[in-house]
Amino acid sequence: MTPDKATDEVTRCCCCCGRVPLGDAVDPKGRSELRPYGKGGAPICFDCAFKPENKAETDRQLDAAYDAAEEASPVGGIALTDDGVRALDPATIKDGEILIIDRGPPKAKA
Numbered sequence: 001m002t003p004d005k006a007t008d009e010v011t012r013c014c015c016c017c018g019r020v021p022l023g024d025a026v027d028p029k030g031r032s033e034l035r036p037y038g039k040g041g042a043p044i045c046f047d048c049a050f051k052p053e054n055k056a057e058t059d060r061q062l063d064a065a066y067d068a069a070e071e072a073s074p075v076g077g078i079a080l081t082d083d084g085v086r087a088l089d090p091a092t093i094k095d096g097e098i099l100i101i102d103r104g105p106p107k108a109k110a
Contacts, residue, residue, distance in 0.1 A: 012034055014043060015038040015043060016054065019045045019047075021033055030046065031046045031047055037061035038054070038061070065084065069087045073087035074090075075101065079094075088100070
């Protein structure tokens, strides 16, 4: 994130390339969308997240988000939303969410 000199507000940008989200009209494939899967949970764009030098950290951050959501869920599932990963609670399911009840056997911890 970088401060915007005109407003002193913080503008979200990719931690690697500085890209800012462009929105669906300009970027219909969502490649400029930022997710908190960079180092330490920093925002990162799709292109940078999947570069070989960033992929392992992206996977670690995504797995940590999945694990935290599963633990917080009353049914042990997760919901993938436009805003990221959240705990699956049957009482709060929204249209358009992708629901994952079982991700399979747990990965071995390193």
